[in-house]
Amino acid sequence: MKPAAFAYLAPSSVEEAVDRLAEHGPDARVLAGGQSLVRLMNTRLATPSVVVDVNRIPDLDHIGADNGTVHVGAIARQRSCELAPLVRSRVPLFAEACSQVAHVSVRKRGTVVGSVAFADPCAELPAALLALDGQVVARSRAGERVIDADDFFVGPFENSLAPDEFAVELRIPVTAVERTGSAFVEVSRRHGDLPMCGASTVVQLDEDGAVANARIALCGVGQRPMRARDTEDLLLGQRPADELLAQAAELTAAATDPIGDCHASAAFRRHLARVLTRRSLQTAVARARKEDTDA
Amino acid sequence: MSTVEHEATTDVGPGSSGRRWIGTNVPRKEDPKLLTGRAGYIGDLTVPGMLHAAVLRSPHAHARIRAVDTSAARALPGVVAVLTGEEALHHVNPMTSFCAEPVPQHAIAVDRVRYPGEAVAAVAATDRYIAEDACALIEVDYEVLPPLVDPVEAMDPGAVKVHETLDSNVVFHRSIDFGEVEADFTRADHVIRRRARWHRMGAQPIETAGAICSYDPFTHDMTVWSNTNFYNFLPWSFAGMLGVANNRLRMIPCPVGGSFGSKHLINKVISIAGSLTKAAGCPVKFLEDRLDNIAANDNVGCDRSYDAELAVSDQGEFLSLRMKIVDDYGAYFQFAHGQHGNALAQPTGPYRIGSVGYDLSAVLTNKVQQGFFRGAGADPGNFILERLVDAAAEELGIDRVELRRRNFIQPDRFPFTVPTGNVYDSGNYEPVLDRALELAGLESWQAEKERMRQQGRYLGIGLATCQERTGYSASEWWILYDKPPLPATSTPESVKLDVDATGNVRVAIGCPLWGNSPETVVSQVVAEEFGIDPAAVSVGYADSTSGALSAGPGGSRVTIMLSGAARGAAGTIRAKMQRIAAHAMEIDVADVECVDGTFQAKGVPSTAMSMADVAMRAHLFMHDNPAGEASGLVETFTYDHPFSSPPTADRKDMGAFYPMVSHACHIPIVEVDPETGAVTVLKYYVVNDSGTLVNPALVEGQVVGGIVQGIGAALMEEYIYDADGALGTPSFREYLLPSMHEAPEVIVEHRETPSPFTEYGVKGVGEGGRLVAPTAIASAIDDALKPLGVWIDELPMTPERVVEAVASAADRMVTG
């Protein structure tokens, strides 16, 4: 388990990083927290000839907010995001998703942007970003491009960045506070494993208690994180009674196209999609109604 | 926390009353070096001029090797030697195998690969990076053959054969009735029938198998540093494989970073390093990486399907047990059917069952081979038996606790011979069960279960009462053969003990440090025998040139056997010191006693001579010593199996081959989520009886560690091969081990029923936790999901299997 030979570059600015990426094109890979890339290199599933370590670029670890948007820099760690009061209060779903990624030791190295860029179809953060209508800001020599989450995730471990592009930050719209609840629930084989399936939900109720806005995204149920738009439409304007939530769960499960593996078959993942959609909706609604005491 | 409750028992052996060190929590001697990274594992070791090896492995489950082109690899700077299987045969012989059938095995495949991950070529280079680069440059031309994945399909006479040298993939079949099986079934009022499936799991030690081999082409000496076990047991078998004379082979042990039974031989690793050192002319280290070890270790566990029946009377008396077993051995048969010898040591558990029918088909497929892994065949044996007992309880409407009580072997029946001929030395099972029920506080868990049911949650209380056969005799390996290739009967253990001229004790032990605590145990025994401080005893490891014959750790034997060897050696030297002291005091030797590390006239402390006084005389003053007494104080003592007998020719009586039998009752508490299949072990209670405890803290460590491994077996560990034969679990991302997050609080208590056969009454305990936990957890899941009609007959119970079990129970309820 030794990597193939590679050149190691450690640029000290974003400009320099994008220059290096432009020079080496598809032979180069960005190294962020290394929690996925180093494993792939050690098992020679990835053999980049150039590794561009972005960890020494100053000011890329920011977690901030302005005008209703939370910004997360390229080397902000998953653990920092999970604990940041700003994230917890303004996009609680994202903090909750972060808390379910791996183990603390991995989260202290692994970056939020790295997880999103890695585009593992089972990973929590891509699904959470999708549910939150987040965006990825990409930089190259040509300049900056803002990509909607829905356009960012292309397939398993495939994103829409060009080889010379570097994701510098995520932008996540702040979640409403009034009568709004969110929940990220998942099932993994063991504590800290990638989930077999996860469901992230944001629900806003109107004054009568009917659903004013619902956003649902799942991981582990297809080639990429899945936004359950039909389910969202179904819920709109309805009172979230048990029967409706069961119907929503059914509809979501039917929309999945899971890939089976040694941890869970496609059929089991679809089953979990049903169970977890219902549970995440129940929790989100309870939180929106302030019934959930540990929210 | 563990507490010890003493049985009122007869004392065994001299000096057993009022023991000072045996039975106390002497701090573990091995800990400081292990905890501070000073153990000196094979991975830490460097020999001048040493090269590093890497292995190219087959991506196919089954293929003919048409050609291997190593030219590009050889041309890579830094590469010193490259060997294909064919080329390696110029340097080494095929690997040792214990089976009678013609199943030859090479460390690097010749002509054909038979499982995914089998070695195809090996490289020695100046570092491991270059060695792996070189592997990537080797081109192999494969003719892919149909893979055999399903053992039942492999049994078909028309199936492709894994080995052309065999008539069938059923490499071994035997059916034996021990006792009057037919008659017992005929007179039974009830026959409980169950099928069960125990999937393939592996030991997965943190440290992989590794060796450094260094060959001198002029003297033909071979030196091997490794983490194998059998260097003082079967060194000649390694010599034969390495193509050197046994008197030119020196095998030096390294501390082992986990084995769980998986490193008895590690022939592949030693053969690969050995062939490369011969080819390269310099020392070569081959240390498996994780992918190597998972795919190609020597010792994955059992892979069994059971069709089993228990004959029971109306009163719930167990009459007979009958099993039909298909066991998927993988591609080779290196250790023959040993895992069934093991199961047959205790097929009837702690119960009086009059007869046993055993029908075994061992089948070869395109998977990595089976070998010994903690439990070693008795693990699924306990699973099927306890499942049958629970099924009988359910079908007869007798409480599961009561049914066990009715069938327990009573304490006045020991030594007890089971239908297969093995002997249980001693036991007292009801007090273990009673205490376990009390310890678990069953009533309050029962109430909690009711409360949770109201909330739609499912709590389960497991129960298992199982045996742990310990201290094997070598007949275990060949017991089912009519014509065994090597019908060995010895499993010795030795130490060399010397008291130097200044009175200090040093012990060199024949077995390796395998993650257990041989230094602590030996120190306690020697301290006990001389009345000195265990901290003052120096313990080291004897290499293969020492003559300290040792079968080493395995079959939960090493503490039993080391206690015997250390006590024997200490007793011999103490007697000699007594004679020298008596001579010096001019009194009869019978009047001299050894007290607190001194020799004195009985009851007269003023006459005391220190260990140093006596030792200096022994070493340097021959004319002051009794005539004929040789100078020095050194003894190599070999302790043989204390109670074994060979099998009869018809094998209907296997003799006593695993007679020190420990017992435990496990009560796990679990919560099951029937919708997601998640099983959470909330709490775990154990009462364990493994005879006299040498060191309760160490026993607790063994039990708890075994239970955590048992949680892995119950819930997650499994080798998965796809339909095309590819290994679906090549790394720890797919092959899941329990972590600290899956380990519950484990509460352990001990009772002590000493063995009448061993020194101090010690029994083994190394496998106990894993022998009981899987079946205990199965019963807990079962108990939780009983309202849904679920019956657990397969391990591990992954989330998907739990959900499937719930769904199929619901279907049964609808249709039935």
Ligand SMILES: Cc1cc2nc3c(=O)[nH]c(=O)nc-3n(C[C@H](O)[C@H](O)[C@H](O)COP(=O)(O)OP(=O)(O)OC[C@H]3O[C@@H](n4cnc5c(N)ncnc54)[C@H](O)[C@@H]3O)c2cc1C
């Ligand atoms: C034991 C363990 C358990 C884990 N469990 C989980 C889990 O439960 N859930 C989960 O989601 N993940 C899990 N992971 C993966 C972990 O979350 C990784 O940290 C994450 O997938 C990648 O983030 P990173 O910063 O480590 O990226 P790296 O490993 O450095 O990079 C990953 C990939 O993204 C690319 N990349 C990184 N940053 C950028 C960027 N700014 N622009 C463009 N490309 C970029 C890299 O080139 C590389 O291809 C686990 C990892 C481990 C070791």
